[in-house]
Amino acid sequence: MSDTPKILLRGDEIENLREIDVYVDNGGYEGFKKALQMGSDGVINEVKAANLRGRGGAGFPTGVKWSFIPKDEPVKYVAVNADESETGTFKDRLIMETNPHQLIEGALICAYAIKATAVYIYLRGEFWDVAHELDKRIAEAREAGYLGENILDSGWSCEMYTHLGAGAYICGEESALLNSLEGYLGQPRVRPPFPANKGGGLYKEPTVVNNVETLSNVPWIIVNGADEYKKIGTDQSTGTKLFCVSGHVKNPGVYELPFNTTFRELLFDVCGGPRKEGTSFKAMLPSGGSGPIVPLTDEVLDSPMTYEDTAKLETIIGSASLIIMDDTVDITWVASKVIKFFRHESCGKCTPCREGTYWLDKVVDRIMAGEGRERDIQLIDNVAKNMQGLTLCALADFAANPIIHTIRHFPDDFMQHVKSDEELAAAGD
Amino acid sequence: MALKDKYADRIQHHLSKYPETRSAVMPLLYIAQEEYGYINDEGVAEVAEILDMDPTQVRSIAGFYTMYSEKPKGKYWLQVCTDLACALNGADQFHKDLKEYLGVEEAGTSEDGLFTVEHVMCLAACDKAPMLQCNFHYMENLDMEKMKAWIEEKRAEYQAELDKANQ
Numbered sequence: 029m030s031d032t033p034k035i036l037l038r039g040d041e042i043e044n045l046r047e048i049d050v051y052v053d054n055g056g057y058e059g060f061k062k063a064l065q066m067g068s069d070g071v072i073n074e075v076k077a078a079n080l081r082g083r084g085g086a087g088f089p090t091g092v093k094w095s096f097i098p099k100d101e102p103v104k105y106v107a108v109n110a111d112e113s114e115t116g117t118f119k120d121r122l123i124m125e126t127n128p129h130q131l132i133e134g135a136l137i138c139a140y141a142i143k144a145t146a147v148y149i150y151l152r153g154e155f156w157d158v159a160h161e162l163d164k165r166i167a168e169a170r171e172a173g174y175l176g177e178n179i180l181d182s183g184w185s186c187e188m189y190t191h192l193g194a195g196a197y198i199c200g201e202e203s204a205l206l207n208s209l210e211g212y213l214g215q216p217r218v219r220p221p222f223p224a225n226k227g228g229g230l231y232k233e234p235t236v237v238n239n240v241e242t243l244s245n246v247p248w249i250i251v252n253g254a255d256e257y258k259k260i261g262t263d264q265s266t267g268t269k270l271f272c273v274s275g276h277v278k279n280p281g282v283y284e285l286p287f288n289t290t291f292r293e294l295l296f297d298v299c300g301g302p303r304k305e306g307t308s309f310k311a312m313l314p315s316g317g318s319g320p321i322v323p324l325t326d327e328v329l330d331s332p333m334t335y336e337d338t339a340k341l342e343t344i345i346g347s348a349s350l351i352i353m354d355d356t357v358d359i360t361w362v363a364s365k366v367i368k369f370f371r372h373e374s375c376g377k378c379t380p381c382r383e384g385t386y387w388l389d390k391v392v393d394r395i396m397a398g399e400g401r402e403r404d405i406q407l408i409d410n411v412a413k414n415m416q417g418l419t420l421c422a423l424a425d426f427a428a429n430p431i432i433h434t435i436r437h438f439p440d441d442f443m444q445h446v447k448s449d450e451e452l453a454a455a456g457d
Numbered sequence: 458m459a460l461k462d463k464y465a466d467r468i469q470h471h472l473s474k475y476p477e478t479r480s481a482v483m484p485l486l487y488i489a490q491e492e493y494g495y496i497n498d499e500g501v502a503e504v505a506e507i508l509d510m511d512p513t514q515v516r517s518i519a520g521f522y523t524m525y526s527e528k529p530k531g532k533y534w535l536q537v538c539t540d541l542a543c544a545l546n547g548a549d550q551f552h553k554d555l556k557e558y559l560g561v562e563e564a565g566t567s568e569d570g571l572f573t574v575e576h577v578m579c580l581a582a583c584d585k586a587p588m589l590q591c592n593f594h595y596m597e598n599l600d601m602e603k604m605k606a607w608i609e610e611k612r613a614e615y616q617a618e619l620d621k622a623n624q
Contacts, residue, residue, distance in 0.1 A: 116542045118581040153524040154580050156593035189474040194483055194522035197578065211479035211508075213521050231476055274542035274583035281584045317541065317579075351542050351583070365541040369578050375521075 032260055035248045035268050036241065037284045039126025046161075048168040051129040057174060059247030063137045064182050066250070068099075071141040075246065077254035079266045084109055084200070084239030085315060085346035087335050090246075096224035097142040097234045105235040106139045107209065107223075108149040108243060111193055111200035115317035115369055116349035119270035119282050120240035124151075124158050127244070128165040132188065134243035136174060137250060139186050142236055146187045150205050153194040162190050197373035201421045202237040204375065206230050215377045216421035241270055261287035265334035269345070275352040276303045285333075287345075292329040295352065307354040311438070314338060315346025317366045318426035320433040321359070324352075343433075359438040360445055363430050364392045370427035381424035384415040388431055400446040409435050460503045464488050468507065478508050482518050486525055495526045523577065531566040531573040533611060536590045539576040542583035551587040552576050554601050559608070571615060572608065 039045045042054055051057070063071045076091030097104060108131070112120040123131060135147050151159045166188050169175050177185045191209055198204045199214040202223055208214035209230060221228030229235025245267060249257050258266050265287035271294055274280045278300030285294065295301065295309065302309055309324035314333075320343040322328050331337045338345040353362060371385040391408050394400050412428035419425075435442060447455075461468060471484040485507060489500030496519045498512075505512040519525040526534070537552040556574050559567045564575040582588045585597035596607075 112581045113579060115540050115579045116583050117579075118583050121581050152581070153522070154590055154593075154595075157595075191474075191480075192483065192487070194486070195524035195577075196522050208483070209480060210477065211482040211510075211518070213517065272583065274586070275545040313541075349583075351545070353545065357545070362541060365544055369540055372578055 032268060032286050033248075034284060036123060036130070036244050036270055037126065037282070038130075045127050046125075046129070046165065048129055048165070048172060051127075052172075055251065056129055056247075057133055057172075059250035060133050060136050060140070060174065061180065063140055063250050064180060068141050068143060071137060071250065074254050075141070075249060078249045078257040079254075079264070080242065080245055080249060080257070081265070081335065082239060083241035083245075083269070083347070085114065085318070085344075087344075087346070090238065090242055093224065093238070094138065094141050094236055096222070097236060098226065099143070101226060101234050102145075103231075103233045104142055104144045105230040105233055106135055106142070106144045106147040107202075107205060107230055107235055107237045108135050108147065109200060109202065109205060109237055109239045110149050110151040110155065111205060112155075112240070113152055113197040113200045113373075114315070114347050114349055115366070116274050116313065116351040117272055117316050117347050118274075119272050119348075121155060121158060122270075122282050123240055123244050124155070124162060128162050129169065130244045130247055131240055132162075132165060132169050132174075134246035135188065135238075136169075136186070137246045138236060138238060138243055139188075140182075140184060142234075143184060144186060144236070146189065148209055148230070149188070149190045150199070150209060151190060151192055152199070153192050156192065159190045159192050166190070196375070197369075198375045198421070198423060201423065203228075204421065205237065206235065213375070215375045218420060262332070262334050262336070264336045265345075269333070269348050271333070272347075272349045273299050273352065274350070276307070276309070276354040276357075277301070277352050278303055287334045288332045290330055290332050291324075291350075294333065294350070295324075295329070299352075302354050304354065304356075307356060309352060310355040310357060311353045311359060311362070313351040313362075313366075313430075314348070315344050316349035316351065317369050318422075318429060319344045319346045320429050321362070321437060322433075323437050358444075359434050359441040360392070360396060363434040364389075364396055366430035367392055367427065370423065370430075374423060374427070378419040378421075378424065380415045380418045381427065384411055384424060385427050387411055388427070392431075395442065395445045398445060401452055402443070402446050402448050404446060405435060405439070405442050460485075460488060460492060460500070461507055463492070479510060482508055482510065482515060483522075486515070486519055490525060495529045529566075532571045532615070533573070533591055535572060535574045536577040536580075537574065538578070538580045538582070538586070538588055538590075540579040540583075542579070543586035543588065546586035548587040551599065551601065555604060558601070558605060569612065569615070571611060 044050045072094050080090040081087040193199045196214045199208045203217035204214045223229040223235045268284050271283050322343050367388045371389040374381045374385045376382045412431040415424040415428045471481040485504045493500050501515045505515045539548045566573045587599045588597040
């Protein structure tokens, strides 16, 4: 673990890495210069070979996404997803605060690879300070000749701007993000056409949408090569990942580790174990509110935190936002918290999501208030299962997860709140 | 003075970023909110006029996003995160105590007009719970002792301003 190079969080060790001079002194913009030598196809092939996967949560291969962009379109865009709104996720903000030029450089390499005409960095509105700082850093990059007309005599021109959202989780969904950038309601679009196709992207032009952490890996990959990158992690989960740990651990925070680190190593060796003496770990949401909850058994703790190993545990590593709960926590309360989040954040466009999140919230509240009956548990399970796969975006699926999997793994936590069928029958109900 | 004159440079900067003017509706709504303290009919009308949009469309954008306020707020708008990760570290109690100390209901404003408190969803600072967003800035690793000291400091500042104005 200790001999893994730091790719994303070098700002911990290098003072003032935010400033372009310091960044350049530490190898900054070398990746971009090298990319200009390699040409578009060379860059895309290198990123493909590195098997870099989308760090926003979906894990889609980044190089493959870039290769979908048609070459012959005159206007193309890159939209950087800095909307970081998944419950329990706080890594992109750290990257932008400590190492903004690495993101700018990564976005530039992506823009060059697809020959984009402009890059828009979409930040959640709460990142007001971060966005204004980023504007300064973009100005530094322009001053240094990395943005504008005919960049470094390559014959290619590109601009970069920030855009602030205003408080809507759904704008982290790629098509809702594009709608929001265009000045419309942040609601998902019908696909196809996909963002990479003509008609599906920003202003209907082909567009790559990539997460902050994804793009921040790119300069390192171009400088050091795909083979070096693949030495870190596993075949299917290459490189390092930023793990956000919150909840009931001694040392919460963001940690950069290779994917093949185990949950046990992270939660005990790095985070110092349970927060309070005398408690033990009970459950974990490994990918914020949207991934299936798992009990923290030995089997889970000993699993590597890769895409493939977490799939075997019937969950996802996703955005790697680990919310940890000790044995003092009532999982029904967890379900109620998470469903409240999704009820609030549902954009209202699709009926299964708008109505489903509303009713799940109502019934879970009823159960929590001690007014539920055993069949209410089956009811919410049923409602949740009827929300899946029926909507324009994945929010409804995410909202169904906390209900379905909390009931599956922790039925007793629900049963303690409700009257059983026997009790009700005895009472003549 | 109208927004388009008072904030001409900033508005122009935002309009220059996008190939289609409508994209500037969000940054312009922020400017309107800064000027009027909330999204009022006047601000909506001005933004609509600058962007050649229907005021109803502008109003619907403002209504969709939680960071545009459709009613006046206190000088300090305190948005406390009570989402799961923060709640595991006492955010619900903190939110309740804060409202109690200021004598306000949810989304209410203190009598002196200084503080508005409401709870919000995840603000991406889960390792620093309890935390809140005050206007556009984060306050992290909070407890009620820290909050009380901060509130009284702001009240004293405000009182000093009033005294100075009355001299």
